[in-house]
Amino acid sequence: MMKISILKIDIFKMNVEITQPIRILLGVLDTANNLAIKITTDTGIVGWGEASPCAVITGDSQDTNYVTAQTIARLIKGKNALAIASRMQEINSVTIGDPSVRSAFDMALYDIAAKAANMPLYQFLGGEQRELRTDLTIGIKGTVEETVAQAKSIIEAGFNAIKLKVGRPGLDDVPHVRAVRELIGPNMALKMDSNQGWDYPTAVANINAMEELNLQYAEQPIAVWDYEGLARLRKKVNLPICADESVFDHRDALKLAKMGAVDYLNIKLGKSGGIYIGLKINAIAEAAGMKCMIGCFAESRLGLSAAAHLAMARPNISFIDLDSCYHFKNDPVIGGVSFDEKIGGLLHLPDAIGHGAAFNESDLEQDSKVTI
Structure with missing residues (x-):
């Protein structure tokens, strides 16, 4: 099996103002307080992911995502980025919470896999x-x-x-x-x-x-x-x-x-x-x-x-x-x-x-x- 190892992971907070705030029954959204994940592999392929937590629905926040991301990064560093099922089983075993940051790692891994296959992601998915x-x-x-x-x-x-x-x-x-x-x-x-x-x-x-x-x-x-x-x-x-x-x-x-x-x-x-x-x-x-x-x-x-x-x-x-x-x-x-x-x-x-x-x-x- 082809193997591409995870060399390093960069974690950033990202905050963007919204010009037209949206009010829903659960609150008002006026700023995107997100997290960016950058996974770099030993082949030079880079995958990007984003977490967009919504505490009243997902139970997580930018701050909890930030901490959990570091735990996940240590868990998967050095492992095969192409073995998405195995990596996601490991990531999902870390916590039943913080789905937003688990999603960020997921989309970065799929980004890497599709790049390794030289395909747009939708084509990689069939x-x-x-x-x-x-x-x-x-x-x-x-x-x-x-x-x-x-x-x-x-x-x-x-x-x-x-x-x-x-x-x-x-x-x-x-x-x-x-x-x-x-x-x-x-x-x-x-x-x-x-x-x-x-x-x-x-x-x-x-x-x-x-x-x-x-x-x-x-x-x-x-x-x-x-x-x-x-x-x-x-x-x-x-x-x-x-x-x-x-x-x-x-x-x-x-x-x-x-x-x-x-x-x-x-x-x-x-x-x-x-x-x-x-x-x-x-x-x-x-x-x-x-x-x-x-x-x-x-x-x-x-x-x-x-x-x-x-x-x-x-x-x-x-x-x-x-x-x-x-x-x-x-x-x-x-x-x-x-x-x-x-x-x-x-x-x-x-x-x-x-x-x-x-x-x-x-x-x-x-x-x-x-x-x-």
């Missing part, structure tokens, strides 16, 4: 070029007018899909969703995500009240732990249900599939711990007749590049929600996925080998650099 077009998210706004104003700017930017953050008390979300539907017309893709914001009766009431608004799906309408409630809701309402916070890994996917609890699964690399588990989630979904979406936290274009390659390689990943860096104040990434300048939301993946993205090291926090 895929081919296909169109990927992301939606753009509207956070929870104070007034219907503010929601409509942002929807209007999204239409003017040429996007063909909008995701609305919901989860307000009672039926307060209904006028926001109705106003956006009236603005965009009957056919443009519109979906909503309550980030666990409703209880079961409120979810039923809201979804029934919006039945005529032609929504694609309701994402994580109720609490993360309430699998039975999701299954009951799915049978009660006439709208597909998508699990997000309820599905971290392939074991969660299997439970949801066996229960018939949801229609779709949202894969986020920062939840699943990376591509290795993301592939397993999609395989379970596909076997159960469920489509997947690919989502994000606050990744830069580097993390989004890895996610886009996974989506490109698996046609069962049908819904694309890779918009996190759209409002970054600065772009620290060289190469990688880009947004089309004319067609809103259309993603372009270059045919560079690996995932095609690297960080400009001068944009990373130099004082935080640790080399293992």
